Amino acid sequence: MKYILIPFRIVYKIYYLFVFAFSLIITYPFVYLLLKNPKRFPLVFKIMRIHSFFLLLFAGAPLKVIGKENIPKEGAYIICPNHSSFLDIFCLYTIFPNYFVFTGKKEIEKWPLFHIYYTSGMNILVDRKTKMGMIAALKRMNKELESGNSLAIFPEGTITKDAPYMGEFKSGAFAIAIQKQVPIVPVTFVTNWKILQRGNFFMGKGGPEISKVVIHKPILTNGLRKENVEDLQKQIFDIINEPILSSLK
Numbered sequence: 001m002k003y004i005l006i007p008f009r010i011v012y013k014i015y016y017l018f019v020f021a022f023s024l025i026i027t028y029p030f031v032y033l034l035l036k037n038p039k040r041f042p043l044v045f046k047i048m049r050i051h052s053f054f055l056l057l058f059a060g061a062p063l064k065v066i067g068k069e070n071i072p073k074e075g076a077y078i079i080c081p082n083h084s085s086f087l088d089i090f091c092l093y094t095i096f097p098n099y100f101v102f103t104g105k106k107e108i109e110k111w112p113l114f115h116i117y118y119t120s121g122m123n124i125l126v127d128r129k130t131k132m133g134m135i136a137a138l139k140r141m142n143k144e145l146e147s148g149n150s151l152a153i154f155p156e157g158t159i160t161k162d163a164p165y166m167g168e169f170k171s172g173a174f175a176i177a178i179q180k181q182v183p184i185v186p187v188t189f190v191t192n193w194k195i196l197q198r199g200n201f202f203m204g205k206g207g208p209e210i211s212k213v214v215i216h217k218p219i220l221t222n223g224l225r226k227e228n229v230e231d232l233q234k235q236i237f238d239i240i241n242e243p244i245l246s247s248l249k
Helices: 006-034 038-058 088-095 106-110 131-146 172-180 226-248
Strands: 063-066 078-081 100-105 124-126 150-152 184-189 211-215
Touching: 006 038, 038 088, 063 088, 078 088, 078 172, 078 226, 088 100, 088 184, 088 211, 100 106, 100 131, 106 124, 124 131, 131 150, 131 172, 172 184, 172 226, 184 226
Parallel strands: 063 211, 078 150, 078 184, 100 124, 100 150
Antiparallel strands: 184 211
């Protein structure tokens, strides 16, 4: 059966690659000019929300969000989702209405067109290969939280090859949350891996489907210390992982 679906998956991926590339080419000049001024970052954020909505629409991936009422109405917090598909970023922009800053791996600066959202200073690039790069990223994250801006951090660091099974979490998001005493909002992408799976272009899953997302209740960090980072990390991992495991039964 899986071999019968291969031609449809290939056609879908080619189609969506074209949609994504074309949309970037159309919006790039306008966004490029706006990103010249940091004061316009919130405006660009709104544009990205609209852009992301249409990217999900053309992907044939209508959102089904469970727990949307758990999104904090005010104050800075850290959005902490699993990373299972390239669609995850579009979902976050569509779901969370208030301005937030994304963190991403340094390799993004090599991505054609899309890199502008990170190299412009709107979002944060993390160079995990150098100590100075990590320190610079942490300073910027602290600054954004102090300014009242939330952060979106994928604790796995990248899309795992075994998605939907999650990879090991890195401690950065949890250490920052404890340091700044801000809540963490765990997010589970349950079905995105089926819509646009990373990996083998021919065998990887791909095709229209409902994008099921679970927004969990915020986890408070008030009173936690450095020595609590590991426990917090495990707690968040288990919370995010539960809907994934339930969907696979």
